[in-house]
Amino acid sequence: MRNFSIVFNNVFKEAVKTKAYLYMTIGLVGLSLLLFASPFIMKVFTSNSPDETYKIVNQTSLELSEKELTGLAGSWTIVENANIEDLKEDIKTKELTGFFVLEDQTNVMQLNIYMPKVNNEVLLTLESYIKQKKVASIVAKQSIDTGVVQELNTPLQSSVQSLYETEPNALFIIYGLITIMFFSISIYGNNVATAIASEKSSRVMEVMITKVAPVPMMYGKILGIGLASLTQLFIFMGALLLWANVGIFEVPEGSFVQAVMETITWGTAGYILIFCTIGYFIYATLYAIVGSMISRPDDLASASMPIMIILMASLVVEMLFVVDSPEGTMTNITSYIPFTAPTSVLIRIVYNTISPIEIAVSLLVMISFIALFAAVAAKIYPKGVLKSDSLTFKQLIQFNR
């Protein structure tokens, strides 16, 4: 037990000291910052710059106001006549961002648009403004009550409602969780296998194995790297909580960020940590077996292919069957298959379509499988680490008899 804790501490310390870990942690904090700043960034990039200049050639009787339009988007000039070719030249020389020709045709009003790249926001604003002016003109001519006009113009309120007892934007959160789960399992699982394979190829294993029994050594590695991964997840979630609470970012109503804040409660965050940890353990044990089977880290990519296939297959199943149907049969089944259960159960927790008993049963299944994989790993690992060449599949079977 003492040596296990020494290995565990050392593996954790060495893992968090690496530059890759530091950069990834900084990257995750940056990602959390980007997530919260995204509404602001989107606003900056989508809003019209005051430098944008537009011209309207108004050949109708409608009274348009430069001031009113400038208040809506960019800077506007209204003229009654102009040479179209000259204005086109102005666009080429960047003196104008775009121009519009408003003319009366038989029974209709025509708006001709001249923009190198159509800005839908400006166009919608202009169309809405012209329509408003046209209605106002008709109202004035026909002496219609302005109250009636206002009632007619009242916009329709629409709101997307979720089929489940959760935030309608939960789908994005689900995709986010699947991504975190997939990347953390593949990156940290790979780290376990790489650490073991490196020890074998550098022959340090020959020394280590005389000091620590193989099984505590294996668990020291799995848990040490696992704790480093959890620390990173904690830092990421802590950063999200920090940005949510410091109030330096404006969180618009109905935005993705608001959805994250409403969906990721303390309870959900706890479940995320539990299931990410369990998911990691299921795969990390398999990665430890693979690491002990190969003779050098270069062989890891090919040797870990079966695990990657299982991981990819579970990802595809989650994306195709579980995300869109959190109450479906496939979702129920995958909640009890150890390779898919961590993600399936998490999705059902976010959608609120799983009972506490089902969560407990799924946890029991996953823990049982971890114990089974650990027992298999405990048989293979000590034999594998002492072999300087790679283990064959036949030897693998022999070790488990």
Added chain:
Amino acid sequence: MTFKIENLNKSFGDKKAVNNISIRLEEGQILGMLGRNGAGKTTTIRMMLELIPKDSGQILWKGKPFSKKNLKIGYLPEERGLYAKMNVLDQIIYFGMLEGMDKKEAKREALKWLEKLEISYAAKKRTEQLSKGNQQKVQLITAIIHDPEFIILDEPFSGLDPVNADMLKSVVKELIAQKKTIIFCSHQMDQVESFCNQICILKDGDLIVSDQLSAVKKSYDYRYLELDTTANIKDYLALKQYKFTQENNRYKLRIPRNDKIHQTIREIDEKFDLQGVSLKEPSLHEIFIERTGGA
């Protein structure tokens, strides 16, 4: 006897890797374990270290199973291995702690050894930044930092320059002086001869020699008489049917152990002017080649 290997056996499939070997060693003695590649040395060591299970037989230390539970063991494997990215001091402390030392004690001993082997400047460097010779010094420190009673040194001086080799040899001599029990594996016979008072030779899993080095040498029915002379004595030696070799002014005669050596020397000295005479036992190198069928 303090250390005993009794009727030890190990097979891998149909191949008998270690065949019923028995070795005995007193506390404070140093045993040279020799054998060609694949003779069974590493398998024997691995069984001693409980890395692989033995098929039968027993390994004992003072009557109890030879195990980390009953004594402190130091092991310097032939295949060197250190964590390349870890700094030197942390690495030695880590290995010391895994051998039961507390952190403070491990650090104190690590610094002491680093200074002794003149690599204190590298304490905070990553191991991969050190030369091969200095890495070997670190490797030796990790094997002995916890002051083991029993030490297994597998090719401790291979790949070292003469200065570093001498430095590590002085450490081994110090360990011998401290009455540590040592198993010394090497293909460099001169080193085994200079350090070991007992040898064993393994061949294809069989123990073909196991005794005090002097007894092994004396068990041979011949020895060597070295004669230094400027005279040409080749014809005389051939006439007398001696087996001999010549190197410059030195003639090396292989003579039967029961030969009346004083009479031989007197006869030659009467006819030729001998400047020097010495009597040599067969070298370990020669014994090894003769017993194992090649180096």
